[in-house]
Amino acid sequence: MRREPGLSVRLKLTLSYAGFLMVAGALLLAVVWVFLLRYVPDGAIMALGRFVPNRSDLLRAFAPAAVGVLGFLLLFGLLGGWVLAGRMLAPLARITEATRMAADGSLSHRIRLPGPEDEFRRLADVFDAMLARLEAHVAEQQRFAANASHELRTPLAITQTLLDVARNDPRREADELIERLHIVNARAIDLAEALLLLSRADRRSFTRESVDLSLVVEEATETLLPLADKRGVTIETSGEVGRTVGSHALLLQMTTNLVHNAIVHNLSERGAVWVTTALHPRFVTLTVDNTGAVLSPRLLSTITEPFQRGTQRIRDDHAGVGLGLAIVKSIAHAHDGTLTIAARPAGGLRVTVHLPAAHA
Incomplete structure (x- = not known):
């Protein structure tokens, strides 16, 4: 968007400081003038053989001095306002430079504004946090x-x-x-x-409706029972009715992906999968546990990224495309929920999805 050039913020602040100082000085001189007029007669008089000045004499003596004082206040206000505005806006200049660098593609730069907590410091900290999130998202x-x-x-x-x-x-x-x-x-x-x-x-382009997670779990597990039987994996479901608000199709896809991953990435013999739903005052949870290989913390930190797999690359008819947990994470976030992944000490994973309860 093209805009007409205007005055800088520093110049505006300078003029504001100088104008305020001029108004304050003029009011002060006006008060002094009114105070003096109370004790000065209208015409010239003689008192005790001496000449007493009248208001005309006072005006001729006061006006040049008042003009000189106002001129000094104007100059002092402009110079002082320019310096003070520069010092006040120095943090804004650093923020502007960081914004320009970010617009040019440099997301690794941080402002790291020093000094006490104030409006500029809070703005800089929020901007640094935003840059960090953008850098991670772009990566x-x-x-x-x-x-x-x-x-x-x-x-x-x-x-x-x-x-x-x-x-x-x-x-x-x-x-x-x-x-x-x-x-x-x-x-x-x-x-x-x-x-x-x-x-x-x-x-988040989907229609929201009330969805019972326990029914979604039953639907997903029934669909995947043939795959579980083929691989020798047992599936156990338990829990209580837990309603949330969202897309039934997407929540079914999320549950299916979780159970599918738990079946595929399991022990070669006598594997097990446990699917549980729970209702809490403000949220509902879906938990999927499975037996399997022991996973390292480094692998857990990236397992929800697209095309990351929990174990070695599997090439069979049920290998998937490496987007299972990435889709689960995206669907959970689209429903204002969270995804938590933890390694089981005996091997395998525990994946927990927290979703807002329907009544909350």
């Missing part, structure tokens, strides 16, 4: 873009390789090629749908 988005590009390129490269092999080897069976292309294409579609779902949750 996360850059990693997401790089990982998404890699994940999208992989099925395309595999498809290209299969087609090249089929073209160079006409004797290769078409059914095998079609089956492999179908698997690769299905994975690419799953990845694209997961990216769209993640974007939808981030935009």
Whole structure:
């Protein structure tokens, strides 16, 4: 937006200081003038053989002095106001410079304004916190873009390789090629749908309604029971009715992702998953525990980022696309909730989602 050039804030403050000082000086001189007039007669008189000045004489003597005083106050107000305004606005200059650097793409710069707690200090601290969040968000988005590009390129490269092999080897069976292309294409579609779902949750573009988490858990676990039976994992559900406000489809997707991850990233034999819902005065919780490998704290700090997996990279028909917990985190935040992940001492994870209760 183009704006007409105007006076600087420092000049405005200077003029304000000088104007206030001039008004205060003029009022003071007016008071002195009124006070003197009370004791000066209108005409010239003689008292005890001496001449007593009248009001005309007082005006001729007082006016030049008053003009000189006002001129001095004007000069003093301009100079003093300019210096004081500069000192007062010095922190604002640092904040402006930091803002300009951030606009140019430098998010690592911090103001770190020294001095006591005041309006400028609070503004600088809030701006530093905002820059820190922006820097972390941009870094996360850059990693997401790089990982998404890699994940999208992989099925395309595999498809290209299969087609090249089929073209160079006409004797290769078409059914095998079609089956492999179908698997690769299905994975690419799953990845694209997961990216769209993640974007939808981030935009919060959904209709809110009352949702019972316990019913959502039942629906998700029933859908995933065949996968659990195939992998030899038992699922136990428990808890109480807990209603929240949000999108039933997104909350079902969130629960399905949590249970799916708990089944896939589990022990190879005799694995277990526990899904619990609980109602509290102001929020409801969904907790998913599973057995599995012992995870390091470093891995836990990045496990909710897109395309991060809890254990080694799994390549089978239920591997997922690496967006499961990222989608869970995004859906929880879109519903004004929080996601907490902790490693179980015996191995595996405990994932807890806190959502506002419907009555709250």
